[in-house]
Amino acid sequence: MTASSSAQTPGKKDALAGREDAYNGFLIDLEGLPSSPEALLASLRASEAVWRERAYRGIWLRLPKRLAGSTGAAVEAGFEFHHAEKEYLMLTRWMVEGQPDALPPNASHQVGIGACVVNEHGKILAVRELYGPLRGTGVWKLPTGLVHVGEDITETAEREVLEETGVRARFAGVLGVRQAHNVAFGKSDMFFLVALTPEPGQTELRPQLEELEGACWMDPAELTEQPHFVKRPLFQSMLRACRDWAEGRPAALHQRKITSDDEQRRDLILLRSTGGEDGEL
Amino acid sequence: MTASSSAQTPGKKDALAGREDAYNGFLIDLEGLPSSPEALLASLRASEAVWRERAYRGIWLRLPKRLAGSTGAAVEAGFEFHHAEKEYLMLTRWMVEGQPDALPPNASHQVGIGACVVNEHGKILAVRELYGPLRGTGVWKLPTGLVHVGEDITETAEREVLEETGVRARFAGVLGVRQAHNVAFGKSDMFFLVALTPEPGQTELRPQLEELEGACWMDPAELTEQPHFVKRPLFQSMLRACRDWAEGRPAALHQRKITSDDEQRRDLILLRSTGGEDGEL
Structure with a gap:
C-alpha cells in the first residue's frame, strides 16, 4: 500500500526526512522525529512548503508510543488520526485541496x-x-x-x-x-x-x-x-x-x-x- | 462488543464517570473528560482504586480529536493505543495482572x-x-x-x-x-x-x-x-x-x-x- 520507492531528504533544512511512496505520498522517517511537541510542530510546519513544492498528495506520520505526548502538536499541524496499534499512532495529512481524502483506509x-x-x-x-x-x-x-x-x-x-x-x-x-x-x-x-x-x-x-x-x-x-x-x-x-x-x-x-x-x-x-x-x- | 448494560458513576469523588459493559469492562464517559492533560492524568489516577475495587478487567478511554493533546497523559496513566478513526483515538488499559490482554482487537x-x-x-x-x-x-x-x-x-x-x-x-x-x-x-x-x-x-x-x-x-x-x-x-x-x-x-x-x-x-x-x-x- 505504501511501499517506499526511494529514500529522500527534502531539500530545505529543518524539513523532516522521509520517503516517497508509489502513490505520490510521503512517509516521514521515524528516526528523525524531534522528541518534544514544540520541536515536532516546528518541523512539521517547516516541512509543509517542501511537501507542497513536491506536490505530495498525502503525508504519513507514524508516532511511536514514546512520543504520545506530541499527538496534540501533530493535530495542530493539520494531521488527522488514521489508525493505531498498541505501539504507535498513524496520522495523515491530505494535501490536495478541494478533493476528498483518497488515502487508503485502515482495515474495515x-x-x-x-x-x-x-x-x-x-x-x-x-x-x-x-x-x-x-x-x-x-x-x-x-x-x-x-x-x-x-x-x-x-x-x-x-x-x-x-x-x-x-x-x-x-x-x-x-x-x-x-x-x-x-x-x-x-x-x-x-x-x-x-x-x-x-x-x-x-x-x-x-x-x-x-x-x-x-x-x-x-x-x-x-x-x-x-x-x-x-x-x-x-x-x-x-x-x-x-x-x-x-x-x-x-x-x-x-x-x-x-x-x-x-x-x-x-x-x-x-x-x-x-x-x-x-x-x- | 462493548454494549453498555447500565449507567454508573464510581463511588469515590474525582473518579471518572462511565458505564460498565457486558464483559466486566468499563467505558469512561466522553462528557466528563477534563480538558487539560494534567487534570486528565489526575482523574485517571484517582479512578484506578475504584476500577480495582470493582474488579474491572479492562478500561476504555475514547479521546476525541480536540483532546489529542492529552494522549501523553493517558499513556502516562498506563493506557495503550487500541485503535483510531479520523475523529478519535481509543486507548485501553488491561487491569488483570498476570493475564494477557483479552480485550477484543480492532478490525483485522x-x-x-x-x-x-x-x-x-x-x-x-x-x-x-x-x-x-x-x-x-x-x-x-x-x-x-x-x-x-x-x-x-x-x-x-x-x-x-x-x-x-x-x-x-x-x-x-x-x-x-x-x-x-x-x-x-x-x-x-x-x-x-x-x-x-x-x-x-x-x-x-x-x-x-x-x-x-x-x-x-x-x-x-x-x-x-x-x-x-x-x-x-x-x-x-x-x-x-x-x-x-x-x-x-x-x-x-x-x-x-x-x-x-x-x-x-x-x-x-x-x-x-x-x-x-x-x-x-
Whole structure:
C-alpha cells in the first residue's frame, strides 16, 4: 500500500526526512522525529512548503508510543488520526485541496468463523457459552471465534474447535459467508461458516470451562429446532447449510494453499468444490 | 462488543464517570473528560482504586480529536493505543495482572473484490490500470476495489464495475475467496472473486480515465494467457474459476439478503448454489 520507492531528504533544512511512496505520498522517517511537541510542530510546519513544492498528495506520520505526548502538536499541524496499534499512532495529512481524502483506509472488517464439526454418526458439535449475548439462555450453538493476526480462516476454525472442546478436527470447506455492518467499533464483520471433520478417535469432549458451560454432540434437527433459532431466518439458513453438510452434501468452497514465489507469501484460496480432491480445484 | 448494560458513576469523588459493559469492562464517559492533560492524568489516577475495587478487567478511554493533546497523559496513566478513526483515538488499559490482554482487537482485514463480468458472447470485462503494482506493464486485469464502510461485497462489485468501466452489471455469485496476510498496515486481506452479469445493452465502455488506461471485453483464454499470469498459480487458479463462469458453470456461493427483525439489521449471506433461484437457498 505504501511501499517506499526511494529514500529522500527534502531539500530545505529543518524539513523532516522521509520517503516517497508509489502513490505520490510521503512517509516521514521515524528516526528523525524531534522528541518534544514544540520541536515536532516546528518541523512539521517547516516541512509543509517542501511537501507542497513536491506536490505530495498525502503525508504519513507514524508516532511511536514514546512520543504520545506530541499527538496534540501533530493535530495542530493539520494531521488527522488514521489508525493505531498498541505501539504507535498513524496520522495523515491530505494535501490536495478541494478533493476528498483518497488515502487508503485502515482495515474495515473483523473476520470470524463458526465451526460445523460433524462426527461419524452425523452429529454436530455444539457448545453453551458463559459470556456474550447468549449468556444464561441455555442455547446450544456452534463454536465460534475471531481470526487472530496472520491466521488463515482454516487455522482459526481448527484452533477454536480444539480450544473450546478439545476436539482435533480438520477444515473441510466453507458452507457459507455472512457479512454484517456496524458490529464492533463501527466496523463490519465477515463470518465464515466452516465445515470440519474430526480426526479419528476424537469423541471425548473437554469443554473450556473458563468460557463455556459445556459442549456436546447434537442431532442436527435438535440443534436447529431450538426456540432461539426457529424464528430467525438468518440462523435457519446457516443451520440448514450445516444439516446439508451433516447429511453428506459437499461444502461450497474448498481450500488450496498456494505459494506465490514472487511474493514470498503463501496464499489461502477457497474455490468451488469439484467433488474431487483438493488438487482438482 | 462493548454494549453498555447500565449507567454508573464510581463511588469515590474525582473518579471518572462511565458505564460498565457486558464483559466486566468499563467505558469512561466522553462528557466528563477534563480538558487539560494534567487534570486528565489526575482523574485517571484517582479512578484506578475504584476500577480495582470493582474488579474491572479492562478500561476504555475514547479521546476525541480536540483532546489529542492529552494522549501523553493517558499513556502516562498506563493506557495503550487500541485503535483510531479520523475523529478519535481509543486507548485501553488491561487491569488483570498476570493475564494477557483479552480485550477484543480492532478490525483485522481489509476486504476487496475482483469483478468477473461476462457478456453474452462469453467475453470477460478487463481493465488496464494507471497506478499500482501493474503500472506500465500493459497487463489487462479484472476490475478490483475495496469495500467501503457499510457496503455489502455485492454492492462493492457492482459499484466498482460501474465506476471503472461504465457498465451496469448485477452480482451473480462468488467464484472464490483468497486470504492473504501482512498486506496493508500489517493487516490481512480478504479478496472475493465475484461473478457479475451485465444488464442488457451494456456494451459501450466508458473507462475511468483518472485511474485507467483503458477497458475492453476479452476472450477468457487471452486474458489468462498473458505472460504476467502464466507462471503464477494463484492467478491461474482464479482465472480458471473465471473461465468456468464464462463457460456457463455456476458460481459457488449465491446471495440472500435477510432482515434480522430482532437486530434491526439486514445481513448478506452467501450460501452454496443449488442451481435454482435465490429463494431456493
